[in-house]
Amino acid sequence: MKHLIPEFDAMRKRYPADAASSLVLPCLRRIQEDRGFVADSDIAELAAYIPVPRIQIEEVLAHYTQFRRAPIGRWHLQACRNLSCSMRGAEGAIAHLERKLGIAPGQTTADGRFTLSTVECLGSCGTAPVVMVNEAYHENMSPPRLDALIEELRK
Amino acid sequence: MTGRKLIMTFPVTATSHLLADYKARGGYGTLERALREMRPEQITKEVTASGILGHGGAAFPTGRKWGVIKPNDGQPHYLCANADEGEPGTFKDRWILENAPHLLLESMLISAYALQVRHSFVYIRGEFDLPYRRLAAAVEEAYAAGLFGERILGTDFACDIVIYRGAGSYVCGEASALITSIEGKKGYPRNRPPRLTVRGLYQRPTVINNVETLSNIAGIVAHGAEAFRTVGTAKSPGTQLVSISGHVQRPGVYEVEYGYPLAKFIYEDCGGPLGGGKIKCVIPGGISTKVLTAAEIETVTYDHAALAAAGSQVGSGGMVVIAEGTCMVRLLQVLLRFYHHESCGQCTPCREGMGWMHRIIDRIVAGEGRMEDIDQLIRISKANDGTTICGMGDAAGYATVGIIAKYRDEFEYFIEHKRSRLNGRLEVVQ
Numbered sequence: 001m002k003h004l005i006p007e008f009d010a011m012r013k014r015y016p017a018d019a020a021s022s023l024v025l026p027c028l029r030r031i032q033e034d035r036g037f038v039a040d041s042d043i044a045e046l047a048a049y050i051p052v053p054r055i056q057i058e059e060v061l062a063h064y065t066q067f068r069r070a071p072i073g074r075w076h077l078q079a080c081r082n083l084s085c086s087m088r089g090a091e092g093a094i095a096h097l098e099r100k101l102g103i104a105p106g107q108t109t110a111d112g113r114f115t116l117s118t119v120e121c122l123g124s125c126g127t128a129p130v131v132m133v134n135e136a137y138h139e140n141m142s143p144p145r146l147d148a149l150i151e152e153l154r155k
Numbered sequence: 156m157t158g159r160k161l162i163m164t165f166p167v168t169a170t171s172h173l174l175a176d177y178k179a180r181g182g183y184g185t186l187e188r189a190l191r192e193m194r195p196e197q198i199t200k201e202v203t204a205s206g207i208l209g210h211g212g213a214a215f216p217t218g219r220k221w222g223v224i225k226p227n228d229g230q231p232h233y234l235c236a237n238a239d240e241g242e243p244g245t246f247k248d249r250w251i252l253e254n255a256p257h258l259l260l261e262s263m264l265i266s267a268y269a270l271q272v273r274h275s276f277v278y279i280r281g282e283f284d285l286p287y288r289r290l291a292a293a294v295e296e297a298y299a300a301g302l303f304g305e306r307i308l309g310t311d312f313a314c315d316i317v318i319y320r321g322a323g324s325y326v327c328g329e330a331s332a333l334i335t336s337i338e339g340k341k342g343y344p345r346n347r348p349p350r351l352t353v354r355g356l357y358q359r360p361t362v363i364n365n366v367e368t369l370s371n372i373a374g375i376v377a378h379g380a381e382a383f384r385t386v387g388t389a390k391s392p393g394t395q396l397v398s399i400s401g402h403v404q405r406p407g408v409y410e411v412e413y414g415y416p417l418a419k420f421i422y423e424d425c426g427g428p429l430g431g432g433k434i435k436c437v438i439p440g441g442i443s444t445k446v447l448t449a450a451e452i453e454t455v456t457y458d459h460a461a462l463a464a465a466g467s468q469v470g471s472g473g474m475v476v477i478a479e480g481t482c483m484v485r486l487l488q489v490l491l492r493f494y495h496h497e498s499c500g501q502c503t504p505c506r507e508g509m510g511w512m513h514r515i516i517d518r519i520v521a522g523e524g525r526m527e528d529i530d531q532l533i534r535i536s537k538a539n540d541g542t543t544i545c546g547m548g549d550a551a552g553y554a555t556v557g558i559i560a561k562y563r564d565e566f567e568y569f570i571e572h573k574r575s576r577l578n579g580r581l582e583v584v585q
Contacts, residue, residue, distance in 0.1 A: 014315040016231065016274045019357060024339030025322055029281075056340060063341035063499070065323030066281045082243045083442055083489050084400040084475055086581045120325070120493045121243040122282050125400035125473070126407045135284040 001031055001045045008049065020050050024060055028067060037068040065119075073108040073115035075153050077101075078132040079141075081118045084125035089142065093129045094118060096143045100150055113154070157424050158412020159386050161374050161394050162367070167254050172289055174296040177257035183302060185377040189265050190310045193376075195226045198269035202372060204380035206392045211237055211328075211365030212441060212471040214459055223352035224360050226271035233361040234272040235337065236263060236369050238279040238286070239321050239328040242441035243493060245473030247396035248366040250408040252279070252286035255370065256293035260316070262372035264302065267314045270362055274315050277366075278333050281321040291318055325497035329545045330363040331355075332499070343501050344545035367396050367472075387413035391458035395472050401438075402429040402478035402583045413458040420457060421476060430583040433479045436561070440470020442490050443550030445557030446477075467557075482577040483562040484569045487555060488516045489581070494551035504539045505548035511535055512555065519566065522573035529566050533559060 008027055015022055027050070031042050038061060047054040061067045079085075079094045098104055101114050108115040124130040127139030131146070138149060170176050177183070189198060203218025224232055236259060240248040251259055259277070267275050279287055294316055297303050305313045319337050326332045327342035334356040336342040355361025371393060375383045384392045391413035397420075400406045404426025411420060421427065421437065428434045434449040445467040447455070455465045462469055477486070495513035500506045512535050515528050536552030543549070559566060568576040 014274075014317050016357065019274075019338075021339040022317075022319070022337055025336065026320065029320060029322065050339075052339065059341045060322075060339070063324060064281070064321070067322055081489070082493055083438075083486065084244055086489050087401050087475075087477070087481070087583070089582055091581070119282075120496055121241060123240050123246045123249060123280065125244050125246050125475070126398060128400060128406075132282065137284070 001034075001042045001049075004030055004034060005049060021052050021056070023050050024052060024057060025064075028057070028060065032067060036071050039069075074113050076115045076117065076132075076134055078117045078119045078122075079105075080120070080122045080124070080128070080130050080132075082121035082125075084121075085129040088128035090129035093131070093141050093143065093146060096146055097131075097150075100146070114150075157409050157420055158394065158415045160410050160412075161383075161386060162251065162255065162258070162370060162396060163408075163410040172254050172256055172293070174257060174293065174300060177255075177261075182257055183261050185373045186261050186264050186268075186302070187308055189268060189376055190308055190312055195269045195271055198265060198376055199224075199226075201376055201380050202269070205371075205375045205383040206380070206390075207368065207371055207375065207383065208391065208459065209365055210367035210371075210395060210472065212242065212443075212468075214469060217364060217368055220352055220362060220364070221266075221270060223350065224270045224362060226269070228360075231274070231357075231359050232270050232272050233356040233359055234263060234267050234270055234275040235333065235356065235361065235363045236275075236277040236366050237328065237330065237333060237363055238277050238283070238290075238366045239333060240283075240366070240471075241280055241325045241328045242443065242471040242473055243490075244400060244438060244475045245398055245441050245471040246400075247398040247408050247472050249283065249286050250396060250398075251366050251370050252283070253289050256290045257297070258370050258373060259290075259366055260293055260297050260302070262369045263316065264307070264314060265376055266362070266364070266369060266372050268312055272362075273313060274317070276337055276356075277316065277318045278327070278337060279318060279320055280328075281323050287318065287320060294318060324499070325493075326499045326545065326547055329547070332545065333363060334361060341499075343499055346544050388456075388458045388460070390460050391469075395457070395469060397457075397472045397474055399425050399474040399476065401475040402434075402481070403427070403476040404429055411457050413456075414461075415457045417452045417455045417457045417461075421452065421474075425476075428476060428478045428583070430478060432583065434476060435479045435481055436477050438473075438475040438477070439467050441473040442475070442493070443554055444468045444470040445553055446561060448561060478583045480577055480580055480583065482575045482579045482581065483558055483565050484516070484575060485520060485579045485581055487558050488520050490554050490558075491516045491551065494547065494554075498547065502543035502545075502548070504542045505551075508535045508539045508548055509551060512551065519569055520575075520579070524566075524570035524573075526567070526570055528570065529559060529563065 331345035332342040498509040539548035
């Protein structure tokens with residue numbers, strides 16, 4: 001984590017002076033972008049940098065679904081299965097991805113390329129069903145479009 | 156057309172979200188005039204007189220919220236735009252973040268001046284990538300143009316802004332959980348009183364407004380409260396961005412003037428139901444609002460009073476159209492799975508109740524339901540109502556009670572025959 005401290009120092013400038021505790025979420029996000037997950041050493045170093053109690057960081061990691069404590073696949077496919085997506089084919093799309101990748105939600109392919117997750121409402125209901133690939137939304141995902149997406153990502 | 160427009164007033168192009176285009180449309184002229192010609196109290200007075208209601212879901216009068224803040228009481232105040240758009244079916248604030256980020260920023264600067272805020276925040280949900288990038292770029296453009304920081308537009312007014320990204324937590328859209336999250340903690344809602352306008356972020360008076368609510372402020376200040384009140388109805392002035400999805404021909408975001416006929420909006424402006432069949436029902440404002448049958452939407456207008464009279468709400472503007480042939484038992488299963496997943500676990504009735512309701516609906520769908528399960532779902536819903544710190548448990552109950560009240564026969568059929576009368580369909584028969 002320590003190499004990110006100059007970035008964290010720069011980030012503080014627009015916050016109120018006494019708001020150091022606010023840095024927990026943005027710093028964790030940056031650490032995860034950098035390493036792919038949040039390691040034990042990151043927690044200790046971040047707790048010392050901000051400073052906040054270690055338990056505050058651990059609670060944040062447990063509460064928010066986007067934080068990870070372990071590495072995942074190169075491509076993280078997060079398929080929405082909330083109402084509007086389910087009404088426009090999400091159940092079939094998720095089943096299709098499971099067959100295509102040979103994994104169930106929560107699993108990573110043996111080659112480490114793909115992790116599949118199901119998520120609740122991504123706020124893209126008008127273009128349902130939607131699958132988030134790392135940061136990007138892929139909309140109106142029919143099985144043929146999913147096939148094309150996977151082919152593209154396998155390249 | 157869905158009535159007059161206040162927000163979607165310009166054609167969306169490849170550059171319409173940028174500062175140059177916004178300025179060419181007259182952008183930041185209202186800020187300049189407000190800073191040079193108006194006192195902070197005048198702005199709050201104008202916002203109060205406009206009668207604008209919160210557009211995030213609760214429809215609380217914005218002026219009443221602002222009126223609690225004493226701009227010159229010598230302590231810091233904070234302003235947060237709630238961009239944690241997470242109520243299923245809702246994707247309207249995304250339109251502003253992606254297409255009109257400077258409208259939000261100018262409105263926030265005017266609001267910050269009115270409330271004497273030195274540090275402001277936009278709390279944006281962690282999954283939003285393009286909306287974040289558009290907003291972040293707009294913030295940097297604005298800083299470079301001297302619209303944030305010290306001595307804004309050469310005046311004594313100073314204000315900074317932070318875009319604070321959530322990390323996956325529905326409950327953080329609730330205002331007190333939102334500020335707890337900005338404090339760098341797990342998103343637990345807080346008990347009121349004290350109200351957040353008395354003790355909010357970092358224990359200081361804080362105003363939290365929805366993105367769309369705030370985005371109306373520049374227009375209200377530019378043209379005056381009276382002009383704003385000529386749009387919409389007497390009790391619901393202005394417009395609402397409605398995001399419509401589900402079994403509908405033309406899903407998307409529409410700006411609807413309050414008072415517009417709901418059936419006309421759904422059948423004409425949005426093309427009616429998908430698949431050539433009929434509409435079974437409509438969820439008008441996010442999944443936590445009560446469902447209205449096709450017959451009930453026939454005569455209702457789209458405004459707070461009319462929807463309340465029909466037994467539902469404007470809510471978050473997240474409208475979901477449900478076609479004939481959809482299994483309401485499986486639909487409720489999707490909703491209860493969601494609420495169970497998102498319960499933060501702080502309050503016993505919600506922590507236990509959401510899981511309990513989810514287990515019951517799963518049991519019914521598995522063909523192992525008992526007839527008393529239907530009333531049990533209603534009992535748990537009512538036990539949650541008003542017994543928790545935030546409204547999430549209540550909301551799950553409203554959705555549940557609303558669906559069972561109108562489609563009880565489907566639940567009875569499912570339990571008796573151990574299968575759905577409608578083949579468990581959620582997708583429309585094309």
